[in-house]
Amino acid sequence: MMSLTVNIALSCLILLFTSSFEGAIPTAASKVPAIIVFGDSSVDSGNNNRISTVLKSNFRPYGRDFYGGRPTGRFSNGRIPPDFISEKFGLKPYVPAYLDPSYNVSDFATGVCFASAGTGFDNATSNVLFIIHRLPFMKHMDFHKSAMQNVIPLWKQVEYYKYYKETLKSYIGDKKSEYVIREALYIISLGTNDFLENYYSLSTNTRSRYSLDQYQDFLIDISERFVKQIYHLGARKISLTGLPPMGCLPLERATNLINGHGGGCMNGYNGVALRFNAKLNGLVARMNEEMEGIRVVFSDPYGVFLQMIRNPSSFGFEVSSVACCATGMFEMGYLCDELNPFTCRDADKYVFWDSFHPTQKTSRIIVDNLIQNSLHQFL
Numbered sequence: 001m002m003s004l005t006v007n008i009a010l011s012c013l014i015l016l017f018t019s020s021f022e023g024a025i026p027t028a029a030s031k032v033p034a035i036i037v038f039g040d041s042s043v044d045s046g047n048n049n050r051i052s053t054v055l056k057s058n059f060r061p062y063g064r065d066f067y068g069g070r071p072t073g074r075f076s077n078g079r080i081p082p083d084f085i086s087e088k089f090g091l092k093p094y095v096p097a098y099l100d101p102s103y104n105v106s107d108f109a110t111g112v113c114f115a116s117a118g119t120g121f122d123n124a125t126s127n128v129l130f131i132i133h134r135l136p137f138m139k140h141m142d143f144h145k146s147a148m149q150n151v152i153p154l155w156k157q158v159e160y161y162k163y164y165k166e167t168l169k170s171y172i173g174d175k176k177s178e179y180v181i182r183e184a185l186y187i188i189s190l191g192t193n194d195f196l197e198n199y200y201s202l203s204t205n206t207r208s209r210y211s212l213d214q215y216q217d218f219l220i221d222i223s224e225r226f227v228k229q230i231y232h233l234g235a236r237k238i239s240l241t242g243l244p245p246m247g248c249l250p251l252e253r254a255t256n257l258i259n260g261h262g263g264g265c266m267n268g269y270n271g272v273a274l275r276f277n278a279k280l281n282g283l284v285a286r287m288n289e290e291m292e293g294i295r296v297v298f299s300d301p302y303g304v305f306l307q308m309i310r311n312p313s314s315f316g317f318e319v320s321s322v323a324c325c326a327t328g329m330f331e332m333g334y335l336c337d338e339l340n341p342f343t344c345r346d347a348d349k350y351v352f353w354d355s356f357h358p359t360q361k362t363s364r365i366i367v368d369n370l371i372q373n374s375l376h377q378f379l
C-alpha cells in the first residue's frame with residue numbers, strides 16, 4: 001500500500017516535472033498543437049509592419065480593443081479570426097506574426113502567421129496599386145512609389161514556412177517538430193484582392209487577358225498547387241476559407257455611390273464570390289479524394305457574413321453599411337486616422353471596422369460559425 005502511494009506520488013511528480021520542463025512545447029494531448037496561417041489582411045497579424053509597403057495598420061485607432069489597446073498590424077479594432085480559432089483550440093488567444101521581432105520560435109511552436117495584407121493567389125496581386133486608383137479624389141493624393149503595395153506573395157510565405165520548419169526542428173527536435181507540422185491546423189484565407197484590387201481594377205490589364213471564369217480557374221489552380229506544396233512539406237489538416245460577400249464591403253458601396261448607382265452592395269461582386277466559393281468547395285472535395293491522409297475543409301464565411309450585413313440588429317449590431325473608422329466609406333490603413341472625429345466610439349455596434357475589414361465582434365461571430373460548420377472536425 002505504502003509503496004504504491006509513494007509510487008503514484010513519484011510518477012505524479014515526474015509528470016509534473018516533465019510537463020513544466022517542456023513549457024510551451026505542445027504535447028500529444030492537444031489534437032491540434034499549432035495554428036499556422038497563410039493569406040491576406042483577413043488573417044495578417046502584423047507581418048506588413050516589417051516590410052516596405054503602404055498597407056499597414058500598426059497605429060491607432062487600429063488595435064484599440066486588442067490586449068493593452070495595442071495596434072499590432074491587424075486590420076481591426078481587436079482580434080482577427082485566427083486569434084479566435086487558436087483560442088477555441090485551447091491554444092494562445094492570438095497567433096503571432098512570423099516577422100514580429102517580439103516573438104521567437106518558442107511562441108511560434110503553437111502558432112505562427114505568414115499572411116500579408118494586400119496579397120492574393122495571383123503573384124501580380126501583391127504588386128498592384130491598392131485602393132488608390134478607386135476614388136477620383138484620391139488620385140490627387142501624393143503617394144509616390146511607396147503606394148506600391150509590395151506585399152508578401154503567397155510563394156514567399158511558403159519560403160518563410162520552410163525556414164520556420166527548420167527553426168522548429170532545431171528547437172524541439174525532429175520527432176516533435178514533425179508532429180507539430182503534421183497535426184497543426186493550416187488556415188488559408190485570401191482571394192478578395194485578386195478580384196477587387198487586380199481583376200476589376202482599372203490599373204491592371206488582367207481583365208483583357210482572362211475571362212472571369214478563366215481567371216477563377218487560374219486562381220483555383222494556384223490554390224491547388226499551394227495546398228499540394230504544403231502537403232509535401234508535411235501539412236495534413238487544412239482549412240481553405242471562402243470569399244466574403246465582397247460586394248458589400250463599405251468601400252465597394254462607396255464606389256457604387258460615387259458612380260451614381262446608390263450606396264447598395266455591388267451584387268455582381270457577390271456573385272463572383274459565390275461562384276468562386278463553389279469552385280473552391282469542389283477543389284476541396286477532389287483533394288480529399290485524391291490525396292492520401294489529407295483532411296481539407298472548406299470554411300465558408302459568406303452566409304453568416306451576409307446575414308450580419310442584411311440584418312445587423314439580430315446580431316446586436318447597429319450599422320452595417322458603413323464602417324466605424326472615420327466616415328466609414330473609404331478609409332483604411334493610413335486614411336483611418338486616430339484624430340478623425342467621425343470614428344465611432346463603440347466598434348461593437350458596427351459590422352465593419354474600416355472600409356475593407358470586419359470588427360473584432362464580426363470576426364468572433366464568423367469563427368463561431370466556422371467552428372460549427374467546418375472546423376469542429378479538427379477539435
Ligand SMILES: *[C@@H]1O[C@H](CO)[C@@H](O)[C@H](O)[C@H]1NC(C)=O
Nearest residue numbers: 101102103104105106107171
Ligand atoms: C524567446 O524569447 C523569450 C522571451 O523573450 C526568451 O526567454 C527565450 O529564451 C527565447 N527563446 C529562444 C529559443 O530564443
Ligand SMILES: *[C@@H]1O[C@H](CO)[C@@H](O)[C@H](O)[C@H]1NC(C)=O
Nearest residue numbers: 121122123124153155156222
Ligand atoms: C509566382 O512566382 C514564383 C516565384 O517567382 C514562381 O515560382 C511561381 O511559379 C509563380 N506563380 C505563378 C502562378 O505564376
